[in-house]
Amino acid sequence: MKAEVIAVANHKGGVGKSFTAVNLAAGLARGGWRTLLVDCDPQGNSTSMFDPDDDVELDLYDLIREGAPVEKVTRKTRIDGLELIPSTLAVAKLDQELVTMHRREERLAQALQPIYTEYDAIVLDLSPNLGQLVITALNAADALIVPTDATIWGRRGVNMFLEWSAALREHQVLSAQLLGVLLTMYDPRTLTGRETLNGLKSDGLPVFGTTIPKRVAAEAMVTNRVVIGDVEADPDLAEAYANFTVEVMTLIDTARRNRGKHHA
Ligand SMILES: Nc1ncnc2c1ncn2[C@@H]1O[C@H](COP(=O)(O)OP(=O)(O)OP(=O)(O)O)[C@@H](O)[C@H]1O
Ligand SMILES: [Mg+2]
Structure with a gap:
């Protein structure tokens, strides 16, 4: 079966895309799904x-631009069942360089295609912009997750991002x-937090039942390179991301079953 490609995207910066991509990928792997995390952000x-060693030899740039074989770009991580396609600053050049490349939107999907059946899920961590690499990554996606911070501007940002992505759908660049x-x-004790949650629902958007609490400990997890499933992980964040991972697995299983029926 083809891996489910899951893009974690929002053009608003600092909303927890990378933290979510990393912990979802770790959660899926620890839940028994063979998982590949693709860092699409320079x-x-x-x-x-x-x-941590900064010894990346081949990265996403080499994969997309130089035609490096995907097996060579993929690296193991310390977590069983989780592999990584790394990114370096070179990836910043792709936004410009993709523009002149033939069938640029399909480049990531094409590059990953040889390994699609080797994973159950491929998680894409996207940059905070609406550039060409984001478009190319969205094109490869089967499923889209949009993290947002629990603020008024966060809610506005989600709606703007989805409006922009609707245009990609119209042009058949995005089908996720x-x-x-x-x-x-999210802090449920604040009015802004609660209003944002209710506001997103009243915008008619599917909102995950799990919310991720605001915890100072997130920064320490990043600093110490700790993810869910590690004993050092903050218990509240670990519980929230574990519940979120289960939600994602269930939604994907359902989507796959429906697609199966559709094709039958
Ligand atoms: N639940 C949380 N509570 C508190 N802080 C958090 C939480 N999740 C993430 N953070 C912190 O917020 C910062 C931004 O998170 P992250 O890098 O995941 O956002 P991002 O959307 O990927 O940012 P960018 O748009 O720059 O790629 C990080 O320093 C992280 O430690
Ligand atoms: Mg990020």
Whole structure:
């Protein structure tokens, strides 16, 4: 079976995309799904969670631009069942360089195609922009997760991002199912937090039942390269991301069953 390609995307910066991509990927792997995490952001935040030594030889740039074989670009991580395609600053050049490449939207999907059956899920961590690499990554996706911080501007940002992505759908560049909006950095004691959650629902958007609490400990997890399933993980964040992972697995299983019926 083909891996489910899950894009974690939002053009708003600092909303927890990378933290979510990394912990979802770790959660899926620890739940028994063979998982590949693809860092599609030249900031390399997902990469640095698993590749602390900065000794990346081949990265997403080499895969997409130089035609490096995908097996050579893929690296093991310390977590069983989780592999990584890293990113370095070179990936920043892709936004410009893809523009002149033939069938640019399909480049990531084509590059990953040889290994599609080797994984159950491929998680894409996207950059905070609406550039060509984001478009190319969205084109490869079967499923879309949009994290947002629990603020008024966060809610506005989600709606703007989805409006922009609707144009990609019209042009058949994007076909991914919106799995849901994930509320991150959520504090249910604040009015803004509660209003954002209710606002997103009243916008008619699918919102994950799990919300991710705002915890200072997130920063320590990043600093110490800790993910869910590690004993050092913050218990509240670990519980939230574990529940979120189960939600994602269930939604994907359902989507796959429906697609199966559709094709039957
Ligand atoms: N639930 C949380 N509570 C508190 N802080 C968080 C939480 N999740 C993530 N953070 C912190 O917020 C910061 C931004 O998170 P992250 O890098 O995942 O966002 P991003 O959307 O990927 O950012 P960018 O748009 O730059 O790629 C990180 O420093 C992280 O430690
Ligand atoms: Mg990020």
